[in-house]
Amino acid sequence: MNRRKFIRDSSLLSTSSMMPSLGRSADNWSGGQIQHLIPLSNHDRILLKVSFVEPQQNPSLRIGQTSYAGVQTDTLGRFWTFHADGLESNQDYELTLQQQGNRYADSWSLSTTPAPTADAETMRVLVFTCGGGPDEALTDTGVWRYLPVSTRQRLLQRGLSYAPDLAVGIGDQVYWDQNIARRWRGNERTQANRERIWGKYGSFDEDLAVFGTANEATLTGCLDEQIASLYRTTFKSVPLILTQDDHDYFENDEGTDDIITFPPRNFTARLGRASQALYFPEFLPEINRPAHLVGSSRNGISESYGSYRWGSLLELLLYDCRRFITLAGPTATFIEEQTERWMASRTAAEETRHLIHIPSTPFGWSAGKWGEWYPDYLQANGQLGLENPKPYWQEGWFAQHQRILASISEQDERIPIILSGDLHAIGSGLITRSGDLNLDNPVHTILAGPIGTGTGWPSSSRGIGATVPLGLEVEERVHPIENNGFSLFDIDADSIEVRQFAWLPEQGLDAIDNLQPFSAFRLTR
Numbered sequence: 001m002n003r004r005k006f007i008r009d010s011s012l013l014s015t016s017s018m019m020p021s022l023g024r025s026a027d028n029w030s031g032g033q034i035q036h037l038i039p040l041s042n043h044d045r046i047l048l049k050v051s052f053v054e055p056q057q058n059p060s061l062r063i064g065q066t067s068y069a070g071v072q073t074d075t076l077g078r079f080w081t082f083h084a085d086g087l088e089s090n091q092d093y094e095l096t097l098q099q100q101g102n103r104y105a106d107s108w109s110l111s112t113t114p115a116p117t118a119d120a121e122t123m124r125v126l127v128f129t130c131g132g133g134p135d136e137a138l139t140d141t142g143v144w145r146y147l148p149v150s151t152r153q154r155l156l157q158r159g160l161s162y163a164p165d166l167a168v169g170i171g172d173q174v175y176w177d178q179n180i181a182r183r184w185r186g187n188e189r190t191q192a193n194r195e196r197i198w199g200k201y202g203s204f205d206e207d208l209a210v211f212g213t214a215n216e217a218t219l220t221g222c223l224d225e226q227i228a229s230l231y232r233t234t235f236k237s238v239p240l241i242l243t244q245d246d247h248d249y250f251e252n253d254e255g256t257d258d259i260i261t262f263p264p265r266n267f268t269a270r271l272g273r274a275s276q277a278l279y280f281p282e283f284l285p286e287i288n289r290p291a292h293l294v295g296s297s298r299n300g301i302s303e304s305y306g307s308y309r310w311g312s313l314l315e316l317l318l319y320d321c322r323r324f325i326t327l328a329g330p331t332a333t334f335i336e337e338q339t340e341r342w343m344a345s346r347t348a349a350e351e352t353r354h355l356i357h358i359p360s361t362p363f364g365w366s367a368g369k370w371g372e373w374y375p376d377y378l379q380a381n382g383q384l385g386l387e388n389p390k391p392y393w394q395e396g397w398f399a400q401h402q403r404i405l406a407s408i409s410e411q412d413e414r415i416p417i418i419l420s421g422d423l424h425a426i427g428s429g430l431i432t433r434s435g436d437l438n439l440d441n442p443v444h445t446i447l448a449g450p451i452g453t454g455t456g457w458p459s460s461s462r463g464i465g466a467t468v469p470l471g472l473e474v475e476e477r478v479h480p481i482e483n484n485g486f487s488l489f490d491i492d493a494d495s496i497e498v499r500q501f502a503w504l505p506e507q508g509l510d511a512i513d514n515l516q517p518f519s520a521f522r523l524t525r
Contacts (some may be wrong), residue, residue, distance in 0.1 A: 129421020171245025
C-alpha cells in the first residue's frame with residue numbers, strides 16, 4: 001500500500017474495529033471532537049499532543065493574543081502537536097484549540113512552572129506505572145490480563161482528586177509484544193487467549209514503513225485504545241510525563257537462545273518513536289540538559305532522556321533504560337555513556353533542594369528477568385540465585401548501576417532517592433549496600449504502583465515476585481505488594497512526604513473513590 005492509496009483509503013481508520021473505543025474516549029468537553037489531549041509545560045513553553053476523532057485541517061492553539069499553528073504528526077490529519085514558546089514563568093494561561101476561529105472546545109487553563117532559579121515552596125507529584133494494556137482483556141478462565149480502561153480511569157481520577165502539580169507515568173504505556181507468538185507457539189489455549197485479547201489489532205508488516213502504510217492504522221488502532229482512551233482529556237490542566245520501557249517498543253525484555261529483544265531492532269524502535277510522536281509529549285528543552293544528548297533534536301526536544309525542573313525546589317531526571325541498551329559484556333550499559341555523565345553532573349551539582357532519579361528499570365528489587373540491573377535468576381528451588389546463571393545478562397549493566405547508585409548516595413545535602421515502576425508492585429525501602437558499595441548515605445528506593453495490571457499478576461508466570469537481589473542489602477519499609485495503585489509526593493524545602501495507595505478488584509470499584517494511603521512516610525534533608 002503506497003502513500004497515495006493510504007490517503008485515498010482513509011476509511012481504513014473509520015472502519016477499524018477500534019472505532020467504538022474512539023467514541024468512548026472522546027470527551028464531552030469537546031463535544032466529541034477531541035479524542036485525547038496530553039500537555040507538558042516548563043517555565044517558558046507548553047507542548048500539547050492532541051488527537052481528533054476525525055482528520056482536521058490546520059488547527060491552531062491560541063494563548064492570549066498569540067496563535068500557534070499545529071504540526072501534523074500522522075498521515076491523515078488526526079494527530080497534531082502544538083508547541084508554544086516565549087511564555088512567562090509561573091503563569092496560569094488560558095488555552096483554546098481552534099480552527100479558523102471556531103473553537104473545538106471551551107478554553108481551559110494550564111500553568112507554566114517557576115523559573116529555574118525561582119524560589120518555590122511546595123509542589124505535589126502523582127506517579128504511577130504500567131498504565132497500558134487492551135481494554136477487554138479477559139481470558140477464557142476469567143482472568144483479567146489488564147484492568148478495564150474504565151477502572152484505570154477511576155484510579156487516575158482518585159489520584160487527580162489530590163490536585164497534583166505534575167503527573168508521571170513510568171513506562172509500559174502499551175502492551176502488545178511482537179515476539180509473544182514465537183514464545184507461545186504450540187500452546188493452543190494460550191494462542192486462543194492471545195487472539196481473544198490482541199487479535200482485534202491485526203498485525204504489523206515489518207517490510208513496510210510505520211507511517212503511510214497499513215502499519216499506521218494498526219498502530220493507532222492499538223494506541224487509541226491503550227493510551228488515548230485511557231487519558232482522554234482528563235489531564236488537560238495537569239502536565240503529564242509518560243516515559244518508555246520495554247513494552248513501549250512492542251517487546252518484552254528477553255534474552256534466550258531463541259531471541260534477544262533489546263536493543264530494539266529498527267522496526268520496533270520506529271514503533272516506539274512513532275507512539276511518542278503521536279500520543280504523548282517529548283521532554284521540553286532544559287538549560288542544564290545538552291541538546292546533543294542521544295535521542296534529542298537540535299532544538300533541545302528529547303525523546304528518551306529528560307529532566308524536569310520546578311524552580312529551585314526540585315529536579316527530576318527521567319531515563320529510558322531500553323532504547324540505547326548495549327550488549328558489550330563488562331562495558332555494557334543501559335544508559336548511553338554521555339547521558340550517564342550528564343546525569344552524574346546534575347546529581348553532583350545540588351542546585352535544587354531535591355533531586356529524584358526516575359529510571360524505567362527499578363533499583364533494589366529483581367524478578368529474575370533478563371533485562372534487569374541484577375544477575376539474579378530463578379533457580380530450581382523457586383528462589384533467585386546465581387548458581388544457574390542468567391542467560392545473556394551483561395555484567396556491565398550492574399557496573400553502571402553501581403556508578404549511578406554511588407552518585408546518588410554521594411549527595412551531601414539532598415535526600416538520596418530513586419523512584420521507579422516496571423515490577424507491577426508497590427513498595428519502598430532503603431538500599432544500604434550494593435555489592436562492594438557500602439552506602440554511608442543509604443538510598444531510598446520506591447516502586448510507584450501499577451495502574452493497568454489485571455488479576456493475573458506477572459509473578460504467576462515468572463514464578464516469583466519482586467525480591468531483593470542477593471548482592472544488595474535493602475531495609476524494606478514496605479515489601480513490594482502486587483496491588484494496583486499509585487503514589488503521591490508532597491515536596492517542600494526540607495522534606496518529601498510519600499503516600500502510597502493500593503487497591504485490588506475484590507475490594508470493589510466504589511472503594512477506589514475514597515481510597516486512602518496504606519503507607520505514608522516523610523523523608524527529611
